[in-house]
Amino acid sequence: MINLTLNKKVIIFGFIFTFFSSFGQSFFLGLFNAPIRNELGITHGQFGSIYASATIFSSLLLIWVGKKIDDYRILNYSFFVVILLFTSSLFFSFVNSIYFLAVGIFLMRFSGQGLMSHTSTTTISRFFERSRGKALSTIWFGLSTAEFILPVLITYFFLIYSWRTVWQGIAVLIILFLPFVILNTIKSIKLDSREADTNIKTKLKIKSWRRRDVLKDYRFYIVSLNMLAMPWIATGVFVYQSFISDSKTWEVYTIPKAFMVYSITSIATLFVSGFLVDKFTGRKLIMYMNLPLLFAMITLFYFEQEIFAYIFLGLIGVSNGLANILGSSTWAEIYGVKYIGSIKALTTAFMVFSTAFGTAVFGLLIDNGFSIENIAFVGGSYIVISLVLLILIRKSVEPIRLSN
Numbered sequence: 071m072i073n074l075t076l077n078k079k080v081i082i083f084g085f086i087f088t089f090f091s092s093f094g095q096s097f098f099l100g101l102f103n104a105p106i107r108n109e110l111g112i113t114h115g116q117f118g119s120i121y122a123s124a125t126i127f128s129s130l131l132l133i134w135v136g137k138k139i140d141d142y143r144i145l146n147y148s149f150f151v152v153i154l155l156f157t158s159s160l161f162f163s164f165v166n167s168i169y170f171l172a173v174g175i176f177l178m179r180f181s182g183q184g185l186m187s188h189t190s191t192t193t194i195s196r197f198f199e200r201s202r203g204k205a206l207s208t209i210w211f212g213l214s215t216a217e218f219i220l221p222v223l224i225t226y227f228f229l230i231y232s233w234r235t236v237w238q239g240i241a242v243l244i245i246l247f248l249p250f251v252i253l254n255t256i257k258s259i260k261l262d263s264r265e266a267d268t269n270i271k272t273k274l275k276i277k278s279w280r281r282r283d284v285l286k287d288y289r290f291y292i293v294s295l296n297m298l299a300m301p302w303i304a305t306g307v308f309v310y311q312s313f314i315s316d317s318k319t320w321e322v323y324t325i326p327k328a329f330m331v332y333s334i335t336s337i338a339t340l341f342v343s344g345f346l347v348d349k350f351t352g353r354k355l356i357m358y359m360n361l362p363l364l365f366a367m368i369t370l371f372y373f374e375q376e377i378f379a380y381i382f383l384g385l386i387g388v389s390n391g392l393a394n395i396l397g398s399s400t401w402a403e404i405y406g407v408k409y410i411g412s413i414k415a416l417t418t419a420f421m422v423f424s425t426a427f428g429t430a431v432f433g434l435l436i437d438n439g440f441s442i443e444n445i446a447f448v449g450g451s452y453i454v455i456s457l458v459l460l461i462l463i464r465k466s467v468e469p470i471r472l473s474n
Contacts (some may be wrong), residue, residue, distance in 0.1 A: 076258070080197050081208055083255035087148075087190035088212030090248065093159060093240060094182015096305065096425065097217055099175065101224050105233045112168060118309070118433070120172050122426040128180035129422035135180075136188050136415020137281065140408075144193050144259050148252050151189050155181040156245045163237035184422055187213075192414045195402040197259070202399050203347025207340045210394045214337050276469035278406030281413055292463055293400065294420060295456035299360045300393040301421050302428030303367075303449045304386055310432050317442040320376050328379045332387040339391025352399035353467045357460060359396055360453045362388035367450035371443050397421070404469050 092098050099121075107117055139147050158177035165174045190209055198205040227236050284290050307314065311325045346355060366385035369378050401417060402410050435445050460467075 077198075079255040080193065080259065081205055083148075083251060084190040084194045084205070084209035085212040086248070086251050087186050088209045089216045090155065090244065091182050091186035091190070092213060092216035092220060093155070093244075094178040094180070094184065094186065095213070095216075096183075096308065098220055098224075099178060101221060102233050105228070106165070106171065110166075110168060110171065116168070118429065120168060121175055122429050124172050124176035125179050125426040126423060128176050128184055129419040129426070131180060132184045132188070132419040132422060133415055135185065136418060137412030139189065139192055139411035139415070144189070144256050145252065148189055148256065149249065151181065151185045152244065152248045152252065155186060155248075156241050158182070159237055159241040159244060163234040163241065179422065184418060188414060188418045191398040191418075192411050193256070193259070195398050195414065196407045196410050199407075201348055202402065203349075203352070203395060204344040206347070206395045206398050207344025210340050211337070213394075214333065214340065218333060276406050276471055278408030279413070280409050281416060284405055284413055284416075289404070289463060289467055292456070292459045293356065293404075293467065294417065296356055296360060296460050297393065297397055297400075297417065298420060298424040299449075299453050299456060300363060300386075300389050302424040302431070303363060303452070304390065305425040305428035306432035306445075306449075307386065309429050310436065313436055314370070314442050318374055318376075318379070320379055324376050324379045325383070328383040331380045332383040332390075335384045335387030336391045339388045340394060343392050343395045347395055347399050351403055352396045353403050355392070356396050356400055356467075357457075357464065359392045360389055360457060362386070362392075364450055364453045364457075367446045367453065370446040371450065404467065406469065 103117060107113070112120075154177075158174070158181045161170075161177060162174040165171050190212075191206065194205050194209055195202060224236065227239075231239070279287070312322075314320075315322060315325055343355070362385040366382050366389070369382045369385065397417070398414070401413055405413055431448075432445060435448065440448075
């Protein structure tokens with residue numbers, strides 16, 4: 071990495087941290103569901119309850135710990151996150167009861183899904199301005215790469231090693247590799263470091279909001295309603311995919327195969343959306359972010375044929391690609407970057423909480439006799455209501471500009 075520019079080094083850091091956040095993501099932890107349940111003798115429902123509860127607690131702690139990224143050099147903060155991820159992974163390999171399982175899931179959700187992704191997206195959002203959209207789209211390829219590689223790799227490892235040995239191997243990889251990455255990418259980065267910009271145009275200065283002021287701003291809540299549609303609805307779909315297949319009388323492998331379409335549309339949208347954000351800004355694009363998700367709910371409501379499973383998940387993939395970029399860039403555009411760490415800690419906590427919310431809502435509706443069409447209607451209604459509210463305030467979703 072010696073001959074790389076600082077801009078490229080920061081991108082590499084963000085990509086790798088986003089990749090390693092996968093160890094705390096639902097798609098990865100779900101791979102260990104069966105062996106852990108079999109060893110501990112717990113049911114699907116018990117595992118799900120523990121998972122949701124641990125996720126909620128991790129989101130609450132993230133609000134406080136996440137804001138500290140505004141107070142320390144990213145070098146020091148990143149080392150703290152890596153040590154926590156290493157400790158969490160090692161602890162997970164020793165889980166031998168439901169109580170240890172709850173702590174283990176909490177630690178992985180907090181350090182992996184929470185702090186690793188928070189550290190990477192906050193660093194990118196703060197450091198880049200002119201090319202923020204392309205930078206964010208690039209680092210999110212890290213998670214897409216993990217989603218493509220790790221399920222097959224871990225399944226293969228299960229043929230050779232126990233699930234505990236796999237986690238111990240993950241811990242070793244984290245502690246040997248990530249400190250090297252940090253020291254060779256962001257060692258010189260300070261809180262006020264910014265990308266090298268050859269654009270000689272005078273930049274407009276905008277007000278940087280503190281988190282306590284953001285919480286008093288009505289725009290924050292309306293934009294958040296739109297930002298949270300994707301995580302809670304998609305999580306519900308992913309967790310209860312077997313219920314969807316049974317309801318639609320699809321083959322058991324239909325939705326797993328349709329996930330390939332989801333990955334393709336998500337990655338393609340990630341690539342395009344980065345350029346769109348840099349050209350049009352994220353705050354203008356959020357109006358369109360959940361439209362594919364709305365069409366996915368309509369597809370789920372009206373159609374029964376298996377071909378629509380691919381269309382359904384493909385549409386969700388488009389919204390996912392947009393949401394990953396807009397969920398980081400829009401807040402920096404509206405509220406500035408000086409306190410973006412504490413703001414992102416709050417929005418990331420909301421996102422993590424919403425995944426637990428989605429699991430609970432889908433489960434509650436299913437237990438109370440709602441059909442998948444009814445649930446699709448609920449999800450679609452949420453999207454429409456939040457979008458209407460956003461349209462009503464669209465002219466006010468702008469930063470406060472400061473005079474030079």
